[in-house]
Amino acid sequence: MQLPLLPAAARAALLGLAVGDALGVPVEFQPRQARVLDPVTGMRAYGTHRQPAGTWSDDSSLTFCLAETLARPNGRTGMPDLGDFARRSINWLYHEYWTATNQTFDVGNATRIAIDRMQRGTAPSAAGPRSESDNGNGALMRILPLVFHDTWQAENLNLDAAWALTEAVASVTHGHPRSTLGCFLYLLVARGLLAGNSIGAAYEQMRQLAGPWLKNGSIPAVVEDRYYQAVLNGKLPGLEESNISSTGYVVHTLEAALWCLLKHDTYAATVLAAVNLGDDTDTTGAVAGGLAGLAYGEAGIPAGWLAVLARRADIESLAERLVGE
Numbered sequence: 001m002q003l004p005l006l007p008a009a010a011r012a013a014l015l016g017l018a019v020g021d022a023l024g025v026p027v028e029f030q031p032r033q034a035r036v037l038d039p040v041t042g043m044r045a046y047g048t049h050r051q052p053a054g055t056w057s058d059d060s061s062l063t064f065c066l067a068e069t070l071a072r073p074n075g076r077t078g079m080p081d082l083g084d085f086a087r088r089s090i091n092w093l094y095h096e097y098w099t100a101t102n103q104t105f106d107v108g109n110a111t112r113i114a115i116d117r118m119q120r121g122t123a124p125s126a127a128g129p130r131s132e133s134d135n136g137n138g139a140l141m142r143i144l145p146l147v148f149h150d151t152w153q154a155e156n157l158n159l160d161a162a163w164a165l166t167e168a169v170a171s172v173t174h175g176h177p178r179s180t181l182g183c184f185l186y187l188l189v190a191r192g193l194l195a196g197n198s199i200g201a202a203y204e205q206m207r208q209l210a211g212p213w214l215k216n217g218s219i220p221a222v223v224e225d226r227y228y229q230a231v232l233n234g235k236l237p238g239l240e241e242s243n244i245s246s247t248g249y250v251v252h253t254l255e256a257a258l259w260c261l262l263k264h265d266t267y268a269a270t271v272l273a274a275v276n277l278g279d280d281t282d283t284t285g286a287v288a289g290g291l292a293g294l295a296y297g298e299a300g301i302p303a304g305w306l307a308v309l310a311r312r313a314d315i316e317s318l319a320e321r322l323v324g325e
């Protein structure tokens with residue numbers, strides 16, 4: 001038996017992620033101190049990338065590319081067609097595919113290297129840079145649609161299978177196991193929220209499932225769990241903001257997004273907190289926003305933000321196709 005795949009949940013996840021991204025785009029790269037003096041309270045125009053209000057960036061674009069791949073026939077059963085995802089990613093970077101305003105801007109280093117390699121013929125499974133220094137948040141920021149895959153939706157979740165699937169999809173751009181582990185822990189929380197658990201319960205469930213599995217697992221990646229201790233030891237909700245970093249490092253982004261989710265009780269407060277941490281604002285906003293969308297539903301996202309969100313109808317259509325038969 002599968003957990004229910006509700007189109008409403010897919011819409012909430014994709015819209016929630018894109019709204020968080022769009023809130024962060026105008027202030028990307030600005031430090032936390034700038035947000036202390038001038039906090040983001042809603043959709044802004046221009047700023048860092050000189051885009052109109054409601055413009056989302058690479059985080060949403062590549063999330064939508066993955067959702068398109070999963071929406072294809074049999075895309076949510078078995079191994080997704082990574083060649084299809086590769087073609088869509090190349091089209092995004094060079095031909096404005098799935099962009100907000102017909103303009104591609106904001107691309108991470110590892111992602112650009114991987115897409116360039118695939119354009120020159122490298123297989124998707126070998127494209128992602130995989131050294132320890134290649135652990136930016138570029139796989140984490142686009143991984144959320146994978147929670148709708150049958151492997152992640154199985155009532156009795158097979159963690160080995162879920163890891164293998166996540167590793168394959170993450171590695172197209174980020175081949176180091178630390179990136180996969182960040183995606184894996186994120187998807188565990190997303191799965192719990194999708195099943196209707198509270199945020200606190202979904203976080204605890206992630207720890208209860210991942211902790212023993214990482215301790216007993218035989219995969220080499222288990223050594224990476226030491227980098228996620230703040231997420232795995234259960235003390236994350238008690239940390240002060242000064243202990244939360246919001247750089248583009250995958251570990252920081254997961255910590256920051258989960259911390260914002262655990263500390264707040266509305267969609268708006270969660271994503272604004274994420275953006276106002278500063279630095280990699282759009283990605284922290286997107287990663288937190290996807291989970292907050294699942295937690296609070298589409299109705300929890302402020303209507304005024306959705307009203308200016310670029311390509312809202314296209315995103316909703318994609319969500320319906322993602323979970324359709």
Ligand SMILES: [Mg+2]
Pocket residue numbers: 057058059106282283
């Ligand atoms: Mg971005």
